[in-house]
Amino acid sequence: DAGITQSPRHKVTETGTPVTLRCHQTENHRYMYWYRQDPGHGLRLIHYSYGVKDTDKGEVSDGYSVSRSKTEDFLLTLESATSSQTSVYFCAISDRFRSPLHFGNGTRLTVT
Amino acid sequence: DQQVKQNSPSLSVQEGRISILNCDYTNSMFDYFLWYKKYPAEGPTFLISISSIKDKNEDGRFTVFLNKSAKHLSLHIVPSQPGDSAVYFCAARRDDKIIFGKGTRLHILP
Numbered sequence: 106d107a108g109i110t111q112s113p114r115h116k117v118t119e120t121g122t123p124v125t126l127r128c129h130q131t132e133n134h135r136y137m138y139w140y141r142q143d144p145g146h147g148l149r150l151i152h153y154s155y156g157v158k159d160t161d162k163g164e165v166s167d168g169y170s171v172s173r174s175k176t177e178d179f180l181l182t183l184e185s186a187t188s189s190q191t192s193v194y195f196c197a198i199s200d201r202f203r204s205p206l207h208f209g210n211g212t213r214l215t216v217t
Numbered sequence: 218d219q220q221v222k223q224n225s226p227s228l229s230v231q232e233g234r235i236s237i238l239n240c241d242y243t244n245s246m247f248d249y250f251l252w253y254k255k256y257p258a259e260g261p262t263f264l265i266s267i268s269s270i271k272d273k274n275e276d277g278r279f280t281v282f283l284n285k286s287a288k289h290l291s292l293h294i295v296p297s298q299p300g301d302s303a304v305y306f307c308a309a310r311r312d313d314k315i316i317f318g319k320g321t322r323l324h325i326l327p
Contacts, residue, residue: 109260136313147223147319148261148306155313163314195260203249203268206308206315208260 108132109209111196117215124183126212128196136199137179138206141192154179186216220244221309223318231326236294238321240307247309252281252292255304297325
């Protein structure tokens with residue numbers, strides 16, 4: 106398995122609170138991605154990074170921000186969590202252009 | 218606007234027979250396509266990919282076919298095994314973005 110660790114694995118939080126999810130990789134891969142998985146929607150791209158401090162928006166970026174200050178860490182922040190952000194969040198990494206993504210095991214986030 | 222479409226939410230196939238999962242895309246700028254398999258409570262795992270310059274790629278029991286003119290790809294699994302029961306996602310890449318379909322749940326029947 107690719108060395109990807111997502112933390113926390115589960116989190117319950119209240120509406121309006123800030124939440125940060127962490128993705129840590131030990132593979133020194135250049136590309137990192139955040140997806141969310143919801144029933145009926147499959148996997149949707151939130152944000153991605155193509156290098157340290159280089160990030161861009163995906164399909165569903167509203168309400169989310171990201172930061173990548175080191176190659177190994179990619180943080181996803183919900184500035185003010187809403188119930189619509191209840192989901193399973195997956196981090197993925199890739200070492201070069203046109204190579205497969207390898208996924209972490211996900212973080213299940215519940216916003217009450 | 219859904220760029221990668223998997224129009225069959227579920228599919229049931231007898232063990233030992235061929236499973237065919239389909240995927241359509243709308244953006245002709247996609248140049249690399251992938252299939253992933255997902256079990257509950259786990260992250261998706263990569264199965265097989267194909268570049269847009271090819272029309273077929275094979276890896277063991279898995280074969281992916283690409284028809285660029287129809288903007289269609291398919292994944293063939295032969296023979297289907299019980300462990301193949303999972304959700305399968307089609308994905309397509311343009312530049313640094315990889316966009317996924319909604320998935321097809323495959324049930325392998327004994």
